[in-house]
Amino acid sequence: MIVELRGLEVFGYHGAYPEEKETGQHFWFDVKLEVGERGADDVLETAIDYTEVAASIRAVSDAKSYDLLEALATDAADELVRRFAPGRLDLRVRKRPAGLPVEWSAVTVTRP
Numbered sequence: 001m002i003v004e005l006r007g008l009e010v011f012g013y014h015g016a017y018p019e020e021k022e023t024g025q026h027f028w029f030d031v032k033l034e035v036g037e038r039g040a041d042d043v044l045e046t047a048i049d050y051t052e053v054a055a056s057i058r059a060v061s062d063a064k065s066y067d068l069l070e071a072l073a074t075d076a077a078d079e080l081v082r083r084f085a086p087g088r089l090d091l092r093v094r095k096r097p098a099g100l101p102v103e104w105s106a107v108t109v110t111r112p
Helices: 018-023 050-063 069-084
Strands: 002-012 025-034 088-095 105-111
Touching: 002 050, 025 050, 025 069, 050 069, 069 088, 069 105
Parallel strands: none
Antiparallel strands: 002 025, 025 088, 088 105
């Protein structure tokens, strides 16, 4: 079974440029957690609570200002592995980069 959150929007003060850290910007997190049969019994206490996954990502983003998406994605992925012990995790962080003619840029982290 896979628990998935797509497009979790988090406002943060991350980036390599001073204006990104001063004004902040939106980041979007896409997460897939392989959870085995957790939740198949229809009991929230044995399942992965989506609100807790979202809260964990927000807490990592709020804890400090990151220069690079790679570091933000790595810390968020590591926190989810620590808290929820998934069989596998894929986490992508996206943002609209200033000055680039692209829809978004992203970093993806995978943990086995």
